[in-house]
Amino acid sequence: MIKLKINCREATQIILQAEDRSMPLAERLLLRLHHRVCTNCRRFARQVQLMRQASARWRQYSEE
Amino acid sequence: MTDHTASADFCRQIETLRPVLLKYARLQLRNPAWAEDAVSEAVLAALEKPQSFAGASQLKTWLIGILKHKLIDQIRKNSRELSTTSGSDDGEDLDDLLFAADGHWRETQHDWGNPEDALRQLDFMKVLEACVEKLPGQQGRLFMMREWLELESDEICKELAITPTNLWVMLHRARLRLRDCLQAGWFHAAPTGGAS
Numbered sequence: 001m002i003k004l005k006i007n008c009r010e011a012t013q014i015i016l017q018a019e020d021r022s023m024p025l026a027e028r029l030l031l032r033l034h035h036r037v038c039t040n041c042r043r044f045a046r047q048v049q050l051m052r053q054a055s056a057r058w059r060q061y062s063e064e
Numbered sequence: 065m066t067d068h069t070a071s072a073d074f075c076r077q078i079e080t081l082r083p084v085l086l087k088y089a090r091l092q093l094r095n096p097a098w099a100e101d102a103v104s105e106a107v108l109a110a111l112e113k114p115q116s117f118a119g120a121s122q123l124k125t126w127l128i129g130i131l132k133h134k135l136i137d138q139i140r141k142n143s144r145e146l147s148t149t150s151g152s153d154d155g156e157d158l159d160d161l162l163f164a165a166d167g168h169w170r171e172t173q174h175d176w177g178n179p180e181d182a183l184r185q186l187d188f189m190k191v192l193e194a195c196v197e198k199l200p201g202q203q204g205r206l207f208m209m210r211e212w213l214e215l216e217s218d219e220i221c222k223e224l225a226i227t228p229t230n231l232w233v234m235l236h237r238a239r240l241r242l243r244d245c246l247q248a249g250w251f252h253a254a255p256t257g258g259a260s
Binding site for chain 2: 007053063
């Protein structure tokens with residue numbers, strides 16, 4: 001059976017794993033559907049994105 | 065003295081940067097003795113081939129580059145010990161605190177606003193560094209390998225002989241913890257109101 005809905009805990013797991021491996025298409029679609037109805041997870045995803053940018057900035061800062 | 069030996073001035077400049085090198089070595093290795101070794105090796109390597117410092121880039125940039133290689137050497141040398149410390153110092157599981165039994169967030173998540181505002185500020189870098197330092201040992205080490213040494217996940221798994229699942233679990237915990245720390249240390253000032 002194909003799972004069509006994920007909860008927030010599962011969504012954050014996908015969001016975080018995407019930082020360290022490529023995300024399979026099915027998971028990307030599930031996440032997109034979830035984001036459509038969930039402000040909290042959208043915010044969480046933006047926080048993770050900001051953290052990624054922060055890491056890049058930090059690497060630069062550590063060298064200059 | 066020939067052109068191929070370091071001048072006194074060059075030595076002095078490198079010595080001034082030693083504390084910074086040590087800070088990052090400790091953040092990466094989480095072991096003071098290994099960190100000292102890596103920094104000493106990096107400094108020695110720098111003094112042995114001053115001619116490879118083109119002078120075009122900053123001295124710190126060049127030294128950090130050398131240090132990164134020495135840190136990877138240390139990780140390799142101590143890989144057996146590093147792979148067995150997995151999970152021994154995890155701290156509490158944030159997932160259970162964040163999510164209710166049905167998998168929903170217990171609390172409304174905050175909008176962190178425009179990243180540019182934070183990223184431009186030196187103080188934010190200091191908060192970020194303090195938060196990375198607070199990560200439990202193995203989580204911190206893996207996070208640094210991934211984000212600071214910029215190693216690929218499969219390289220990290222290979223070096224430490226851990227499974228991808230193990231790596232993802234540890235990085236998942238590290239990132240949640242880091243988020244928690246940044247939220248408390250930087251973004252707390254901006255309440256978001258209710259989720260819409």
